[in-house]
Amino acid sequence: MKQSTNKTSAANAAVLSDIQTLRKRARKNIEEGAVTMGYGADRKEVIRLLNEALATELVCVLRYKRHYFMAKGINSDSVKAEFQAHATEEMAHADRLAKRITELGGEPNFSPDGLSARSHAEYVEGDTLKSMIKEDLIAERIAIESYREMVIYLAEHDPTTQRMLKEILAMEEEHADDLASLLAGM
Known part of the structure; x- marks a missing residue:
């Protein structure tokens, strides 16, 4: 057991840079x-990938906002509140993605031209409260799968982006659970 611990410590030490090397590298580029x-x-x-995720979040915001304003019927008040909360959270996701894109030296693409084509989720309006919930649930399921794939793709190569995507993924799973519960109650 002691020999295994020593090997692990030696392997970890090989990854670490000395102070002078760190300082020198920080001055480059x-x-x-x-x-x-x-x-x-x-x-x-x-x-x-982050710009595609940004487009997906923006399309989801727009769809949730439409559903919020178009929801009607006896069960609509609680569903409208859910749509509004999800729209707000999706916009926060979009903001986080845009910030990370700029941190990586890129430009977030907010252009409405091609927004739907860049989005993984579709913009489907729905004409009843039930169909609105279904379309939002489908979009959340698409987001969940696409975030999972991005997390796997990044592996250990970009832990900061990966952590952010995992946090967004967790919220998307909550949204899907909320919507599934609403749908079951209809």
Whole structure:
């Protein structure tokens, strides 16, 4: 057991840089901001994926807002509140994604031109309260799968983006659970 611990410690020490090396590397390419030479992911690809996620969140905001305003019927008040809360949370996700894109040296794509094509989720309006809930649940399930795939893709190459995506993923799973509960109650 002691020999295994020593091997692990030696392997961990091999990853660590001395102070002078850290300082020297930090001075190189300072215009790249937070992206240091230790960044292991394909930055252009990560920015592309994050822009797709941003488009997905924006489409979801728009759909939830429409559903909030269009919801009618005896059960609509509690459902409307859920739609409004989800729209607000999806916008917060979009803001986090846009911030991370800029941290990686990219530009968040907020252009309405092609927004729907860049989004993983579709913008389906729904004409009844039940169909609105179903469409939002489908979109949440799409988001869940796409965030899971991005988390796996990033692996250990971009732990900051991966952590953020895991946090967003957890909220998307909560949204899906909320919507599934609403649907079951209809």
